[in-house]
Amino acid sequence: MADAAQFGDGAAGGGRMSGVKGWCPGAHRPMMAADGLVVRIRPALARLSAQQALSLCDLAQRYGQGYLDLTSRANVQIRGVPPGDHDALLAALAGLGLLDTDPALEARRNILVAPFWQAGDVTHGLSLALLDRLGDLPDLPAKVGFAVDCGPQPCLDAASADIRIERSAHGLILRADGAAAGRAVIEETALPALIDMAHWLAARITSERRRMARVLAQMPLPPEWCDAPALAPAPAPRIGAHHGGALIGAAFGHVDAAALCRVIAAQDLPGIRLTPWRMLLLEGGAPPGDAAFVTDADDPLMRADACPGAPLCPSASVETRVLARALAPHISGTLHVSGCAKGCARQAPADVTLIGRDGRFDMLRRGSAGDTPERCGRHPDDILAEFEHNTLSKTP
C-alpha cells in the first residue's frame, strides 16, 4: 500500500492535492480538495484514548464530512473542512492533545509505531524517547519517516519509513530502509544511533534522491551500520482477534465516525490504535457486529484500493469507490480503482488496475496506475458486466 491520504503519506483515502513535490501535509498545513480542507492528525504512539477518539469523531461530524480517513502511515484525516473552520478545528485538536503547538515539530513527527505495543515494552519506551528527541533530528524532506517496530518480528516492513528500529536474532538493530541488515544497538544507544543515521541521510539527500532507499541505491552505508541481519517480516496482519484486542477493517480506510463512536461506547474500550493497514486495533475489544466495519479477514474489500475520486478530487473525472465495491467480489486478486494516473491510493502493482480518464476507465493487469493501459475508454457498466459474467479472467 502506499502512504498521502493512505497513499502519499500515501493517502489511505485522501488524495494528494498539492502540486508541491515532496510536500507532506499536516494539521497546520492542510491540503485543499474539492470538498474543503483535508486535515491530517498524527496521534502519538498511534493511539487514541477513548475520549480522544470520541471527540475526534465529533469533530469530523461537526467540521468535516463525518468520516475519519486512515492513512498508510497510521495517521487519520478529517476531510471536507471549510477553510473558515480550520482555526477552530486546530484549537479543538490542541485541546485534545492531538496537535503539536510547533508546526515544525509536527512536521518531523513522522513516526510509525507497531500497534501491538504494550505499556512499558521496548516499542513503547523507544517511541516515547524518540518523541522527546525530535528537536535533535536534522531537517529532512517531509516524507522521510521513522518506524519503531520492536516486536518479535517486524510488522511494519511494508509501510513507509526510512530509518527503522527493530529486532535481529540477537537483539535490537537500527536499519536503514533498503538495507538487508542493520546496526546492533541496545535501548540506551538506539536513539543516539538513529539521530546519527538521520544526519548521515540528511547530508546525502538531493533533489533527485529524497528517501533512504534511493540514497542507498547510489552509496553504501558505513559497514558497521549493516552487519546485523534483519529478521524476516511477520506475516501480514489479518482482521480478527489479536494479542491486545481485535483488528477491524475499514474499506478504503474510510471510517464512519458515528459507527466508530457506537463501537467504542458499546465495548467501553479504553482506546484504539491506528495501523498502516486500513485497520483499527480495538484495545481489549472484540470484533463488532457493525456493518460499517470489515470483520471478515477474507472480505474482498480489503484487497481493493480506491482513492476518493470524483467529485472529491479535482483531478478525477470518475467515481471510484462505487465501482471498486461492486467489482471487488468478482476479482480474487488485488484491485486498484484510481481516479487518475497519479495512483494515490496504491503505489504497488495490483492484479487489476482501472484508471479514470475523461469519464471512463483505462485498464491493465498486474501493473500500476502510471503504467501503459492495455484497454482504454471503458464504461464502468461494461467493466462490471464483463467481470460479473466472467468474460474477463477474474484472476488476470
Ligand code: SF4
Ligand atoms: S483522482 Fe488522482 S490525484 Fe485525485 S486522489 Fe485519485 S489518484 Fe490522487
